[in-house]
Amino acid sequence: MHHRPAVAVQSTFDELGSPLHEVTFVVVDLETTGGSPATCAITEVGAVKVRAGERLGEFQTLVNPGQAIPAFISVLTGISDSMVAGAPRLDTVLPAFLDFAGDAVLVAHNAPFDIGFLKAACVQTGREWPGNRVLDTARLARQVVTRDEAPNCKLSSLARLFRAGTTPDHRALSDARATVDVLHGMIERLGNLGVRSLEELSTFSSRVSPAQRAKRHLAESMPRLPGVYLFVDDRGEVLYVGKSKDLRARVRTYFTAGETRGRMAEMVGLAAKITPVVCATPLEAEVRELRLIAAHKPRYNRRSRFPERAMWLKLTVEAFPRLSRVREVRNDGAAYLGPFGSTRQVELATAAVHEAFRLRQCTPRLSPRSPSAACALADMGRCGAPCDGRETVQQYAVHAEEVRSAMLGDVRPLVEALSRKVTRLADVERYEEAAVHRDRLAAFVRAAARVQRLGALTGIAEMVAARLTDDASWEIVVVRHGRLAGTAVAARTEDPRLVAVSLVASAEVVVPAFGPTPAASAEETECVLRWLERPGVRLVGLDGTWASPMHGAGGVALWADAAGEARSALGGGLSDRRDLRPVHQPAAVSRIAG
Secondary structure (H helix, E strand, C coil): CCCCCCCCCCCCHHHHCCEHHHCEEEEEEEEECCCCCCCCCEEEEEEEEEECCEEEEEEEEECECCCCCCHHHHHHHCCCHHHHCCCCEHHHHHHHHHHHHCCCEEEECCHHHHHHHHHHHHHHHCCCCCCCCEEEHHHHHHHHCCCCCCCCCCHHHHHHHCCCCCCCCCCHHHHHHHHHHHHHHHHHHHHCCCCCEHHHHHCCCCCCCHHHHHCHHHHCCCCCCCEEEEEEECCCCEEEEEEECCHHHHHHHHHCCCCCCHHHHHHHHHEEEEEEEECCCHHHHHHHHHHHHHHHCCCCCCCCCCHHHCEEEEECCCCCCEEEEECCCCCCCCEEEEEECCHHHHHHHHHHHHHHCCCECCCECCECCECCCCEHHHHCCCCCCCCCCCCCHHHHHHHHHHHHHHHHCCCHHHHHHHHHHHHHHHHCCCHHHHHHHHHHHHHHHHHHHHHHHHHHHHCCCEEEEEEECCCCCEEEEEEECCEEEEEEEECCCCCHHHHHHHHHHHCCCCCCCCCCCCCCCHHHHHHHHHHHCCCCEEEEEEECCCCCCCCCHHHHHHHHHHHHHHHHHCCCCCCCHHHHHHHHCHHHHHHHHC
């Protein structure tokens, strides 16, 4: 697969993080007439500007709120109506404060309260909120301070713990000064845990294990490009494989509070390095992830580890064919349905076939009395299948061909047969029984739609397609027998046709095997199909025919999905006839049979 040419890109400050000693903080505190910015007003603003532990300036002013100050607020803050009578109004104070703050990070103790009032003040005065980053010392304290150290995370309690030089007294500037000392105390403490940047401080959580924090350096070398990442332990064992459109951004989340999965914290603790695999396109990243998981079978990946264990429903090739559940697709001329994700779905699809067609359900044995592969149950008179001696091999072959056709081409006879049964049961209000047949039909339709959709692409020797991206470049892919053989990006300055010609010449040579998935796993081919079905994809070249059966299962696949969702919502049963509407309504059946 092609990749973008290596280009030296200077890291942005966002990638490197903002070192705390370079960040300017404005610690702000407000006094108000009450707790709601919708009905109350600001009476005092106090703020302190600091950087690298040094105080750069202070801002303090009373504010005329334009309303009476409740008596209990005056007792609490010491601010009375007479004190603010001659103070400037909000439309004068707010611009001065915002100019003082500039683009600094705003810090407040219980920030939603103070920032909420400031945002409401902007709305009230017709100003746009500048969008400064905000840090809440109360939230941070809940992650840093234990109950043994302080009874709670009130500012007064934290000021005592961190030995603030100012005692908070419910006046804006005093409380802001005390909050500065609390902020510096927590930064000092977190510095011992490796917190060095504003981003790390903002996302710090006590839920992040020491092992996660200690290994954040593993993410430093990740590029900001699409690709795959592999967590590897000190013995070289691959622990986990993932993909992302932005490797650096995704890998960094494993070392923050954003990663809440306990399994991942355990995995990070074992990891010794992270190996990036840069990919030309997100599609290549998705495919490489599947291939690497299948190859390494990482213990911390739960999905896609064992594609070889997929289950198939096989119509056997013998005198009297039957259905057989198998794990392997062989080059034996048999028809295969699947792959299935669970044994339950195989059983449901099998039952659907046996309801709709006269296909034997028992294992054959040859005997002198039954020289023509009759079944053991037929000898005892209990089978009732067409192979019990009442039909010849040629006559029975008609039933087998009907099943093969339903699996690979015309699904109408099976859909009609089971839909009629569901309708009859619903008409007499036997809803639970009707649900059983509905689920059987849905399982078969989903499996048939899947194998027919896969086969439509895997039968094509070569397909070249392209898609215009948001940045006006072209993603180009080469698909051979359902396998992603190559992918590249043509930049805006390049001729995409020349890139496509070069890609075709250098793409992987694919020699197909046999069966519905002759060159790749079903999941890989489905990844390619999802990309091909995206809006704006254009076919550049096609060696073969890309088409689905006219009367195939794809036409009713959406109904099958809807039936599955209905079953899940109802806990597996039916509450009334309306739950069968997609199946038994005449219009729906006519469309299915179409």
